[in-house]
Amino acid sequence: MATKTSYYTTMITARETTLNVLQALETGKHRCDYLLHRALESSALSRTDRALVTGLVNGVLRYRLQLDFIISRFYHHKLEKAAPVMKNILRIGAYQIVFLDKVPDWAAVNECVKLARKYKGERMSKLVNGVLRKLTPENITLDLWLLEKEPTERLAIQYSHPEWLVARWITAYGMGKTEALLAYSNRPPLFGFRINRLKGSPEELFADPELAGALHEGCSIENFFLSREFSSFEHAVIDGYLSVQNPTQALACLLLNPAPGHNVIDLCAAPGGKATFMAELMQNEGSVTAVDLYEQKLEKTSSHAEALGITIITTVSADARNFTPGSTPDAILLDAPCTGTGVLGRRSELRWKVSPAMLLELVTLQAELLDHAATLLAENGTLIYATCSIEPEENTLQIEAFLSRHPEFSPDSDYGKVPAEFLSGTAESGAILTLPGEHPGFDGGFCQRLRKTSPMK
Numbered sequence: 001m002a003t004k005t006s007y008y009t010t011m012i013t014a015r016e017t018t019l020n021v022l023q024a025l026e027t028g029k030h031r032c033d034y035l036l037h038r039a040l041e042s043s044a045l046s047r048t049d050r051a052l053v054t055g056l057v058n059g060v061l062r063y064r065l066q067l068d069f070i071i072s073r074f075y076h077h078k079l080e081k082a083a084p085v086m087k088n089i090l091r092i093g094a095y096q097i098v099f100l101d102k103v104p105d106w107a108a109v110n111e112c113v114k115l116a117r118k119y120k121g122e123r124m125s126k127l128v129n130g131v132l133r134k135l136t137p138e139n140i141t142l143d144l145w146l147l148e149k150e151p152t153e154r155l156a157i158q159y160s161h162p163e164w165l166v167a168r169w170i171t172a173y174g175m176g177k178t179e180a181l182l183a184y185s186n187r188p189p190l191f192g193f194r195i196n197r198l199k200g201s202p203e204e205l206f207a208d209p210e211l212a213g214a215l216h217e218g219c220s221i222e223n224f225f226l227s228r229e230f231s232s233f234e235h236a237v238i239d240g241y242l243s244v245q246n247p248t249q250a251l252a253c254l255l256l257n258p259a260p261g262h263n264v265i266d267l268c269a270a271p272g273g274k275a276t277f278m279a280e281l282m283q284n285e286g287s288v289t290a291v292d293l294y295e296q297k298l299e300k301t302s303s304h305a306e307a308l309g310i311t312i313i314t315t316v317s318a319d320a321r322n323f324t325p326g327s328t329p330d331a332i333l334l335d336a337p338c339t340g341t342g343v344l345g346r347r348s349e350l351r352w353k354v355s356p357a358m359l360l361e362l363v364t365l366q367a368e369l370l371d372h373a374a375t376l377l378a379e380n381g382t383l384i385y386a387t388c389s390i391e392p393e394e395n396t397l398q399i400e401a402f403l404s405r406h407p408e409f410s411p412d413s414d415y416g417k418v419p420a421e422f423l424s425g426t427a428e429s430g431a432i433l434t435l436p437g438e439h440p441g442f443d444g445g446f447c448q449r450l451r452k453t454s455p456m457k
Contacts, residue, residue: 039053059100062185071090097132098140113128187437190227193237224245243273246441276310284311371406396448433446
């Protein structure tokens with residue numbers, strides 16, 4: 001009996017922590033990973049329960065639209081009018097029942113009923129109990145329910161993405177590619193790791209007895225690998241032998257291919273993954289100026305560079321739309337703020353935060369950043385524009401508009417050290433687009449290489 005009491009106590013604590021994170025996302029502006037980290041650090045949860053909370057938070061966020069669709073079949077009121085705390089309690093229960101085989105349905109129901117009683121009173125706890133007890137495999141016939149839907153709505157519900165976004169992707173990439181990237185965005189993402197060649201080779205890294213048996217898989221980009229676990233490599237990250245970086249983020253740096261001794265500016269640089277990789281490619285010779293609006297984020301860039309043994313990065317807190325360097329750079333990498341639609345699988349809440357209005361706002365900001373970057377380069381200077389978006393307005397259409405405003409620039413077909421497999425199907429000169437899941441373990445993203453071919457008029 002004591003064991004059962006302990007089990008239920010930890011389960012309640014885990015579920016309530018999950019609810020607190022989901023509620024904080026409803027009302028605040030912080031990212032999910034920040035809120036989750038803060039909640040777990042301040043809790044006394046065991047490692048198992050921390051994993052449960054992480055799984056519940058990300059699972060509910062990924063499948064929110066599908067969960068709401070299922071719940072609405074058994075909730076005899078308008079679910080959209082329910083209090084946010086009620087919706088999140090029902091989602092937590094429904095996610096466990098529908099997706100988690102290891103959690104008994106009755107346990108999921110009972111604990112959510114207790115949460116409803118605590119936060120909304122006895123009457124609402126009975127409503128939660130009535131709804132969740134109807135969620136059985138016999139009663140949930142999702143495939144049949146979706147037959148009556150149009151293809152765009154069906155995919156949106158099935159893969160739990162906003163319908164407006166699904167419609168855009170079908171138009172841009174077709175039904176088959178859209179369904180593939182939707183499915184990929186719902187899979188737990190792999191960790192990407194970059195081996196710091198300033199401190200050792202891959203062979204030397206994995207000769208370490210602590211890492212020799214660590215599960216990982218190869219990657220088509222040299223000195224990168226992928227893994228489903230982080231803890232085995234945590235010490236190597238802390239000691240500067242590894243950086244955490246999805247290999248898609250490396251493509252812009254390989255496209256630029258900076259040489260030792262070059263003077264490079266990284267605009268909108270924080271948290272600094274591209275700046276540190278470029279410094280490694282430059283063999284820590286030359287200079288990289290990492291510019292970002294937020295000084296606190298740049299502090300992380302500096303501390304990570306120090307751990308990696310990099311000494312050529314200088315951080316500058318400034319607005320990249322009016323930053324003036326002390327000297328003319330050889331190249332600029334503009335890692336522009338974007339909707340992040342290429343990394344929805346890594347940021348579970350982002351799919352519900354991005355909007356058409358946000359897209360329009362960011363397109364305007366990106367154009368301003370590009371226009372200013374153009375003024376900082378001399379003739380024959382190189383400009384790399386990069387996003388973690390797969391939206392044409394932020395990528396190819398943004399570049400087309402830039403070139404129409406800046407005839408002194410032209411696309412540069414020099415692909416640097418980008419592996420050949422990423423060049424197949426490239427429609428635009430100097431451009432690379434990766435869709436989520438198109439290459440195993442790779443996020444979605446875009447980068448374009450441009451050269452300043454004549455003085456600015």
